[in-house]
Amino acid sequence: MALLEVRDLTIRYRTTAGEIRAVDAASLDVDAGEAVGLAGESGCGKTTLALAIPGLLPANAEVVSGSIRLDGRELIGLPESEMEKVRWREASVVFQGAMNALNPVRRVDEQIAEPIRIHEPGTSANEARARVAELLERVGIPAARGREYPHEFSGGMRQRVMIAMALACRPRLIIADEPVTALDVMVQAQILRLLKDLRAHLGLAMILISHDLSVIAETCDRAVVMYAGRTAESGDVRAIFRSPAHPYTQALIRAFPNVRRERTFVSGIPGYPPDLMSPLVGCPFVDRCTVGIERCRVETPALRRVGPAHEAACHLVGESAS
Amino acid sequence: MTAVTFGAGGRLGRVGASFRANWSLLWADRLGRAGLLLLAIVFFAALLGPILLPFDPTAVGHSAADLLQPPSATAWLGTDEMGRQVIWETIAGARTSLVVGLVATAISMVVGTFIGLTAGYSRGTMGEGLMRVTDFFLVIPTLPLTIVLAALLGQSLGIIILVIGLTSWPATARIVRSQVLSLRERQFIVRIQSLGATDLRTVGIHILPNVLPLVFANTVLVIAGSILAEATLAFLGLGDPANVSWGTMLHFAFQSGAAGRGAWWYIIPPGLGIVVTVLAFTLVGHSLDRILNPRLRNR
Amino acid sequence: MSDTPATCGPAPGGPLASGSLPTGEPLVRVEDLRVEFPVRGGARNPDGSRPVVHAVDGVSFDLARGEVLALVGESGCGKTTIAKTMLRLIDPSGGRISYRGQDITRLRGKELRRLRARFQLVFQDPYESLDPRQTVYEIVSEPLIIHGRGKELAERTRLVFAALEGAGLHPAEEIAGRYPHHLSGGQRQRVAIAAAMVLEPELIVADEPVSMLDVSFRAEILSLMLDLRAQRQFTYLFITHDLSLAWVIADRIAVVYLGRIVEAGPADDVIQRPTHPYTRALVSVIPVPEPGAETDQIVLTGEAPSPSAIPPGCRFNPRCWLRRDMGDPAICATEDPQLLPTGPGRTVACHFPEGGTPR
Numbered sequence: 002m003a004l005l006e007v008r009d010l011t012i013r014y015r016t017t018a019g020e021i022r023a024v025d026a027a028s029l030d031v032d033a034g035e036a037v038g039l040a041g042e043s044g045c046g047k048t049t050l051a052l053a054i055p056g057l058l059p060a061n062a063e064v065v066s067g068s069i070r071l072d073g074r075e076l077i078g079l080p081e082s083e084m085e086k087v088r089w090r091e092a093s094v095v096f097q098g099a100m101n102a103l104n105p106v107r108r109v110d111e112q113i114a115e116p117i118r119i120h121e122p123g124t125s126a127n128e129a130r131a132r133v134a135e136l137l138e139r140v141g142i143p144a145a146r147g148r149e150y151p152h153e154f155s156g157g158m159r160q161r162v163m164i165a166m167a168l169a170c171r172p173r174l175i176i177a178d179e180p181v182t183a184l185d186v187m188v189q190a191q192i193l194r195l196l197k198d199l200r201a202h203l204g205l206a207m208i209l210i211s212h213d214l215s216v217i218a219e220t221c222d223r224a225v226v227m228y229a230g231r232t233a234e235s236g237d238v239r240a241i242f243r244s245p246a247h248p249y250t251q252a253l254i255r256a257f258p259n260v261r262r263e264r265t266f267v268s269g270i271p272g273y274p275p276d277l278m279s280p281l282v283g284c285p286f287v288d289r290c291t292v293g294i295e296r297c298r299v300e301t302p303a304l305r306r307v308g309p310a311h312e313a314a315c316h317l318v319g320e321s322a323s
Numbered sequence: 324m325t326a327v328t329f330g331a332g333g334r335l336g337r338v339g340a341s342f343r344a345n346w347s348l349l350w351a352d353r354l355g356r357a358g359l360l361l362l363a364i365v366f367f368a369a370l371l372g373p374i375l376l377p378f379d380p381t382a383v384g385h386s387a388a389d390l391l392q393p394p395s396a397t398a399w400l401g402t403d404e405m406g407r408q409v410i411w412e413t414i415a416g417a418r419t420s421l422v423v424g425l426v427a428t429a430i431s432m433v434v435g436t437f438i439g440l441t442a443g444y445s446r447g448t449m450g451e452g453l454m455r456v457t458d459f460f461l462v463i464p465t466l467p468l469t470i471v472l473a474a475l476l477g478q479s480l481g482i483i484i485l486v487i488g489l490t491s492w493p494a495t496a497r498i499v500r501s502q503v504l505s506l507r508e509r510q511f512i513v514r515i516q517s518l519g520a521t522d523l524r525t526v527g528i529h530i531l532p533n534v535l536p537l538v539f540a541n542t543v544l545v546i547a548g549s550i551l552a553e554a555t556l557a558f559l560g561l562g563d564p565a566n567v568s569w570g571t572m573l574h575f576a577f578q579s580g581a582a583g584r585g586a587w588w589y590i591i592p593p594g595l596g597i598v599v600t601v602l603a604f605t606l607v608g609h610s611l612d613r614i615l616n617p618r619l620r621n622r
Numbered sequence: 623m624s625d626t627p628a629t630c631g632p633a634p635g636g637p638l639a640s641g642s643l644p645t646g647e648p649l650v651r652v653e654d655l656r657v658e659f660p661v662r663g664g665a666r667n668p669d670g671s672r673p674v675v676h677a678v679d680g681v682s683f684d685l686a687r688g689e690v691l692a693l694v695g696e697s698g699c700g701k702t703t704i705a706k707t708m709l710r711l712i713d714p715s716g717g718r719i720s721y722r723g724q725d726i727t728r729l730r731g732k733e734l735r736r737l738r739a740r741f742q743l744v745f746q747d748p749y750e751s752l753d754p755r756q757t758v759y760e761i762v763s764e765p766l767i768i769h770g771r772g773k774e775l776a777e778r779t780r781l782v783f784a785a786l787e788g789a790g791l792h793p794a795e796e797i798a799g800r801y802p803h804h805l806s807g808g809q810r811q812r813v814a815i816a817a818a819m820v821l822e823p824e825l826i827v828a829d830e831p832v833s834m835l836d837v838s839f840r841a842e843i844l845s846l847m848l849d850l851r852a853q854r855q856f857t858y859l860f861i862t863h864d865l866s867l868a869w870v871i872a873d874r875i876a877v878v879y880l881g882r883i884v885e886a887g888p889a890d891d892v893i894q895r896p897t898h899p900y901t902r903a904l905v906s907v908i909p910v911p912e913p914g915a916e917t918d919q920i921v922l923t924g925e926a927p928s929p930s931a932i933p934p935g936c937r938f939n940p941r942c943w944l945r946r947d948m949g950d951p952a953i954c955a956t957e958d959p960q961l962l963p964t965g966p967g968r969t970v971a972c973h974f975p976e977g978g979t980p981r
Binding site: 515516519524529532 | 709711734735738739741742743745746747750751752753754755764765768769814
């Protein structure tokens, strides 16, 4: 049984202008110690899907149907008091741009200690301090620097602080939302390497959300590509990148340059993503797809098996999933 | 057709459209609507009162029995210590208070915006210098200034308006300046400068329109403050004796001992008038502030 | 100094008209450019002097007509400052900038304004670079008004529509009446490009023009820029921290570190055969959409020092893996390497450009 099993999750946002289908029957599995990449562009639903797991969706979000099981335990519908025990202790989050959300008037070590104080209230002050020091060292920051304030740290170091905070209560799963997007390529490499080492040492499972397919290719074992709230393709990362089945995945991969190969111009995808407020008819990608057939306009494709650990939601590929 | 839409005519049309849009947003907001309704009542009374009900606020009573009378059929809000009808005075007072409030605010807004723009946009000594001037005016105490000017030039509405204008523009200037400071660094301003736009163009066409909504919301709040300031000064006896205002009414009410004699009809109407008007402007101002805040619309 | 043109993307198209430029003469020449900012407030140096930020510390390069030169480097390396100084948005503290052979380093007033019509800037953030209170028409016609072109409304409108169409915005008439917040990120960026094009400039400086766009929309903006280069002989200075992007779009790449160019050459050559240890490290960590394709990564520790405290000798030496591999040669900490040619069209600023193998 996987550590995390998300099945047919559907989430909608209620806004004054209407309802937005943010996530539409998406599924996701994460095994213990595994890194799964959630890939897609703005508005595809990857952040919504991931934040639903620790129950951190905004007030106007509604989980319409589906299930989220962490270690066999259903999380949807859990009362807030129970959810608090899950959050940070079993699944924690490194938010997008979080390095800019550190409290500027509190010391770094105090901020890292905060999750410990809140979620493990029985911990003594000394023990908390010791754990913070250990966490800092683990993320590559000398423990003495814990006494400094966030503005004395560079962007990369602040991100390390955020990671330390996420690890404070020894979770089994970390959800990292665009953890390296705002960072330079060398700092990005440092942080990705850090995450890899941490996962190896601590047996952490990770969900890495990123619009950057290259980052996912480099760090994840499996990947889920989302489009317009639905899963377009999912499976082993090698399978997806070597033989992408869904036309969107194929087009998206071509949009990223590959310096290890022959130099070719990147390509884009004409058109725009569909309006998430109108009801879905057929395949959401049909307007931008180069190989669509009539069926794509009327019937929404289900995920079908394309290979041993590889599925895609397209009428033109594979056999129906069992 | 195209030429008209894209020339100056088009721009005016769009200004009108955005005005109407904001108006409906203001109406939709409960507090804003309440404020607008209250304002309507006050303005209606002030403007139309004298027309609909011909009266003379200075008509004094004819006998001692007319002085300080409680409300009755002939005097809806009673009479004051000179036998004048309180209701006519209240309505006349509304006009004075509003005029002073609006004119003083106009001065304050124009001066404050101009100085705020210049101080915010100029770099170096000019900007610093203007801020020191602003600080100077910021700390001038209203009361002593009024007393001095009144002693020199006599008591009049003009003095009151001048004093309030002079002492309230710094607040606007500071708000405008801080908005300009943040606007100055935004990419679209840098881009327009890199195109070779003159400072005049940059400030007049790009910075000012982005600052005006804030100024407008702030102005409405300043009106409220100005009316209160006028009432205060008049209450203390520095008002224009020839023009009745709510503040002067309160001044004479207390001076004649009306309070001690329980003549509530003399004190409550002007007091209520001040409270209602200031509240109305405040509600509208806060509502406008929420609506016009530049954070919306752009994403 | 350009090598054979790019082998990818739309071809530069035809012999580039050099106008009145004698062949071989660069459009822009930058020589030993320096930009310094004093640090206000904060601690002084031990000797009492104020610390100075050396944002640009001696940069020289040529920009040939019709070429795409990418300035790449990490944040704070000075690449944006170089570009802004070249456009005279910032005054240089030293060095020389020549445009078509004419010295523009100290140009002021009217002459400078006239020059501005030749240089245009496209910014990174499509949401921020357009005045939210102006319609698309007003945004694109403003450059014309500032520089006195198209005095008649009809003429101006014609130029605006032509620019919008040229930037791929159809129908121009309809889009011209809209406000930026009604357009998508890609469309706004096209508006920014149209506003840059309307004056028929010679040089366009693009600062991360696609980094804030979704990936599937980047290619169309990049193609547009290259098409315009082909049709109208635009020259581009492309600033980015994304090396793969620079590799795809540029003819030449110049790698900037702490205010200095440390390596320059044809784009493909610099990326496939980097010689400076910094470039080699950067290239080794570029992620690619191919699992398992990572070669040995050289991950540098720490981050670049502040430009107010540039290390003596070679500025990269405290972080240089090659220096360590070679047993700490003294020259690295004592002598600042010059940017010297190492091959056709290639320059490197390193004492040991061919030395060492990556870890």
